[in-house]
Amino acid sequence: xxxxxxxxxxxxxxxxxxxxxxxxxxxxxxxxxxxxxxxxxxxxxxxxxxxxxxxxxxxxxxxxxxxxxxxxxxxxxxxxxxxxxxxxxxxxxxxxxxxxxxxxxxxxxxxxxxxxxxxxxxxxxxxxxxxxxxxxxxxxxxxxxxxxxxxxxxxxxxxxxxxxxxxxxxxxxxxxxxxxxxxxxxxxxxxxxxxxxxxxxxxxxxxxxxxxxxxxxxxxxxxxxxxxxxxxxxxxxxxxxxxxxxxxxxxxxxxxxxxxxxxxxxxxxxxxxxxxxxxxxxxxxxxxxxxxxxxxxxxxxxxxxxxxxxxxxxxxxxxxxxxxxxxxxxxxxxxxxxxxxxxxxxxxxxxxxxxxxxxxxxxxxxxxxxxxxxxxxxxxxxxxxxxx
Numbered sequence: 001x002x003x004x005x006x007x008x009x010x011x012x013x014x015x016x017x018x019x020x021x022x023x024x025x026x027x028x029x030x031x032x033x034x035x036x037x038x039x040x041x042x043x044x045x046x047x048x049x050x051x052x053x054x055x056x057x058x059x060x061x062x063x064x065x066x067x068x069x070x071x072x073x074x075x076x077x078x079x080x081x082x083x084x085x086x087x088x089x090x091x092x093x094x095x096x097x098x099x100x101x102x103x104x105x106x107x108x109x110x111x112x113x114x115x116x117x118x119x120x121x122x123x124x125x126x127x128x129x130x131x132x133x134x135x136x137x138x139x140x141x142x143x144x145x146x147x148x149x150x151x152x153x154x155x156x157x158x159x160x161x162x163x164x165x166x167x168x169x170x171x172x173x174x175x176x177x178x179x180x181x182x183x184x185x186x187x188x189x190x191x192x193x194x195x196x197x198x199x200x201x202x203x204x205x206x207x208x209x210x211x212x213x214x215x216x217x218x219x220x221x222x223x224x225x226x227x228x229x230x231x232x233x234x235x236x237x238x239x240x241x242x243x244x245x246x247x248x249x250x251x252x253x254x255x256x257x258x259x260x261x262x263x264x265x266x267x268x269x270x271x272x273x274x275x276x277x278x279x280x281x282x283x284x285x286x287x288x289x290x291x292x293x294x295x296x297x298x299x300x301x302x303x304x305x306x307x308x309x310x311x312x313x314x315x316x317x318x319x320x321x322x323x324x325x326x327x328x329x330x331x332x333x334x335x336x337x338x339x340x341x342x343x344x345x346x347x348x349x350x351x352x353x354x355x356x357x358x359x360x361x362x363x364x365x366x367x368x369x370x371x372x373x374x375x376x377x378x379x380x381x382x383x384x385x386x387x388x
Contacts, residue, residue, distance in 0.1 A: 087111025
């Protein structure tokens, strides 16, 4: 783990190009005053300490970057620290004494920003001020199952399944209450797994490396800029309906010659494109060349959205982009409040019609069956060649 100390009056920049052997992790001190810039990197802090005063420090998180704080030691004067998010994520783990954050300021600027709490101190945290809460921003409180925004006081109060308050944050008065949407974490798994490469005007790019504004090649619009990228890590132990959640693996060549180029892993409800129609991956499982996996550890899904729903090319296979039908907030996890300025789309807004049966699906399944036989023959020949 890299030990990073930011001296008084100094500025430390952490980007995707920062090279730490075991990942980007900070475990050191912040002097007073100092500035930490997290630009496009995922940073995890272990025991982030100071000499007793952190009063006027600034932490800037941007361009899809994230800062996860799992431990705060000796931050007796954390109250005036300012966090500026511009397309970033700020995460406070359950080990953090959030009571220390009582007067912290969090500014949500441009882009989709997320603020996540492992726990909240309802009696102390009420003076934490969040400025700029707006379109596609989200606030997540672990353990919350409901939330209510009071436009007169400016507070969002989170409560658990028993109806007891578990946290309250101040987002300011006068926000349109009908635009602040709560979800209890129920989600629709329609997304790509980590490592899936999408076709771009240049080289293929893994979904986890895409950022807002990047160009991706789509079927209908050609070069198209990414509007939003979301992700959700799933713990198999907490999944109720595994058929709707667990990944589906489409082996190399299962859909045609060199299609996909290499194994493609998607969620069950993610749609593939075939003869001007969309079919969910779950409809194509055959138990041989296309199978549903049974993961034992956490896995992550990614969602790529454009201004219009479209078809992208994932490992060479035509597949849909993300369509926001009102479930965007749930992609941030349980107990999430988001600010929505756009009306959610409907399933009628898909770029091509969704199909759940009929002759076109039968034709696609027949093609997959033929390919499975061909793949089996090719694999057997390869094994015989190795044996000889």
